[in-house]
Amino acid sequence: MxxxxxxxxxxxxxxxxxxxxxxxxxxxxxxxxxxxxxxxxxxxxxxxxxxxxxxxxxxxxxxxxxxxxxxxxxxxxxxxxxxxxxxxxxxxxxxxxxxxxxxxxxxxxxxxxxxxxxxxxxxxxxxxxxxxxxxxxxxxxxxxxxxxxxxxxxxxxxxxxxxxxxxxxxxxxxxxxxxxxxxxxxxxxxxxxxxxxxxxxxxxxxxxxxxxxxxxxxxxxxxxxxxxxxxxxxxxxxxxxxxLSCWALRRVTAPVGGLFERQVALGEQVGQGQQLATVSDLFGRTVGIVEAPIAGKIASIQTVGTAQPGAHLFTILEPTVPRHVLVDETPARVGATRTA
Ligand SMILES: [Zn+2]
CATH class of the missing domain: 3.40.630.10 (Zn peptidases)
Known part of the structure; x- marks a missing residue:
């Protein structure tokens, strides 16, 4: 070496x-x-x-x-x-x-x-x-x-x-x-x-x-x-x-910190305004409700049960199109494989 x-x-x-x-x-x-x-x-x-x-x-x-x-x-x-x-x-x-x-x-x-x-x-x-x-x-x-x-x-x-x-x-x-x-x-x-x-x-x-x-x-x-x-x-x-689909990433963050209880699963389709999670304080009182800002697929989740204020709790995929490349520039499908 x-x-x-x-x-x-x-x-x-x-x-x-x-x-x-x-x-x-x-x-x-x-x-x-x-x-x-x-x-x-x-x-x-x-x-x-x-x-x-x-x-x-x-x-x-x-x-x-x-x-x-x-x-x-x-x-x-x-x-x-x-x-x-x-x-x-x-x-x-x-x-x-x-x-x-x-x-x-x-x-x-x-x-x-x-x-x-x-x-x-x-x-x-x-x-x-x-x-x-x-x-x-x-x-x-x-x-x-x-x-x-x-x-x-x-x-x-x-x-x-x-x-x-x-x-x-x-x-x-x-x-x-x-x-x-x-x-x-x-x-x-x-x-x-x-x-x-x-x-x-x-x-x-x-x-x-x-x-x-x-x-x-x-x-x-x-x-x-x-x-x-x-x-x-x-x-x-x-x-x-x-x-293939193109997406923009919409981050959903914790409004307050506390105990984070998720109500949706990874991959689930959610509607705009749907409740995604609650945040509770040290006495179990709900201090924050996390809602979906847009409709779309839940593409990432925080799995740990405590949320920091502002933590990135979810990502929702929002349909988009590339600004600078055209769809017809998509190449022909080629592939290679081997098994590991
Ligand atoms: Zn990384």
Missing amino acids: MNATEVDLRYRPGRVERFNCQVGILPDGNAVFIPVQIMCGDQPGPRLAAVAGVHGDELEGVRALHALMADLEPAEMAGTLIVAPVVNVLAFNACSRRSPVDNIDLNRVFPGNPIGSISERVAYGLCHNILAGCDLVVSLHGWYQNGTLEPWMEFVDVPGAVGIASHQAACVFGISDLVPLPLLPGRLISALAEMGIPAIEGEVGGQATFNKEKWHLYYQGLQNVMAHLGMLAERSAGLPAAS
Whole structure:
């Protein structure tokens, strides 16, 4: 295993290597690194990167990348696959969303700062030393430790080639609920789009677990994207979702803190104004009623029974259309599969 501040990620046929890419130094002198694995196919082709563990308690993507790298062979591949299974090692060590060293949410500080806090340096190192020059980046998230969701796939909805390529990758991935996002400050996929790199970001699972039913969506979806890019041969099974829908995410937050009692289930269709939950005080008196601001599907829930004031309790999916990509740019269905 090589430790380096700058890693050589150039294509060489049949290359398979692991690195620890150093991105900063802690006050005690220990290095902070991002583990990176590269696999090059026997034939040249696109450069695809997949990253997970941006939040240290989201493990579905980590597990999927381990399975994928164990199963792929350079002989069946074209191009370069770069994988960073645990981007945020400090947060992973603490099984927390944020780095315990500087209390920063890494997915709010991209593209980072080479002279900033340790998380800002991790962000900078990821963008500039590992992901620069990629043709597509797939970012794999889970959901909060205190909740769970029905999977969705986000893509950067921007004008031009970056938006089109991001949308196409989201369409072929295999998750049917798509979420177009404008450029948002500090988010990895926004920073990449501003670097000219198409990017998509999945949300799957939650609760700091990694059930196979969930992480397999990522394992399969990455192969679908590789087939779409011509990096893997098309295969007969595991085709992407046939029907795709675009949604905006409507957050429903706690009006007050207290004991949180949910009255709707994940995936349930709710009407506008429908009561979703109650919040009670320490004596059991109802102090807050949580209602649906719009009709739609409950796509995420908080499962923990205490609510902080302002906590993100539910997400409701609201129909939307992308601003910058057209529906007829949806690519033909191609797919790849293997079983893990
Ligand atoms: Zn996350």
